[in-house]
Amino acid sequence: MHTMKLVGDMENLEYLESFMNHQGLSNFHGYGALRTDSATYITTLKKELPVTIVKRKKFYRGGSRNNPYVTDNEFTYTSTVQPRVLADNIIAMREVLAKEWVADLAFIESENSELLRHHTDLVRQGEDRSHHFLQPQHEDADDHSPLRLASYDLLEKLVTEAAVRRVADDLSRGSAADRLAGRWLHEQFHGEAGAGFRGDHGAEVGRTFMRHLLAAVPVIVTATAGAGAGAATLVDPHDVAQRIMAERQRAAERWAAGLTDTPQIHVAWAVALLRACLAHPAAARSGSGPAEHQHGGDAGR
Secondary structure: OHHHHHHOOHHHHHHHHHOOOOOOHHHOOOOOOOOOOHHHHHHHHHOOOOEEEEEEEEEOOOOOOOOOOOOOEEEEEEEEEOHHHHHHHHHHHHHHHHHHHHHHHOHHHHHHHHHHHHHHHHHHHOOOOOOOOOOOOOOOOOOOOOOHHHHHHHHHHHHHHHHHHHHHHHHHOOOHHHHHHHHHHHHHHHOHHHHHHOOOOOOOHHHHHHHHHHHOOOEEEEOOOOOOOOOEEEEOHHHHHHHHHHHHHHHHHHHHHHHOOHHHHHHHHHHHHHHHHHHOHHHHOOOOOOEEEEEEOOOOO
């Protein structure tokens, strides 16, 4: 969608946003916005008929468009959207992104180290000796996807969320002290500090949340229910943050290993679609011709 915007391919962009009701998706910086699973989205898109879009556009020759003596001119043009081609392009981009994500997930380890270095400098020196947070450095290459830095930001956000949920779950099944620490973490994640994980809240959500945990002071948490009601424990946010960073690293390694199977996953989708079409030939027919939609265009010069 980003590339379509850059080149002005509004017909295909508008089609994708309307397909399965994904209006506004091209402006969304987040994850989880797809209204179905990836396999269903791609296979359904592949089965869609071509759509011929008819647009009318006004133009003016000389003078102001508000001049009553200037006659409006209008021309009509058509554009055919090929859903199957769009699906193939999305699959190709998924494979490009999978390769980039395998490389970018390796940055999580250095990201964890940089978070600790940055926090330690602030505590000991009162400032960051490097005067800025050291960002992961991607190698210069002409074949990068156009939004690689934004993509890495979402990767860090997602791996942080997964790690927080895993650590909170582990703590909830531990000792009484662990359960209280897990409750505190749950409150942080679902409270104001973790609001950025829900929807589109800009960049550096994962990094900001980790900084929040590292900067938090130890707190006494008291059990409010059960046999241990009234018992208290001292929760060290720094220790909780280190557990999350360790889990972020483990999750990044698991995901990187899984992403190498992306081409095989796409082959499996294609095989499943072919089998479905052979089992139900009527569902695979493309019809006698492309569907047609008419749109009025904006006035332009």
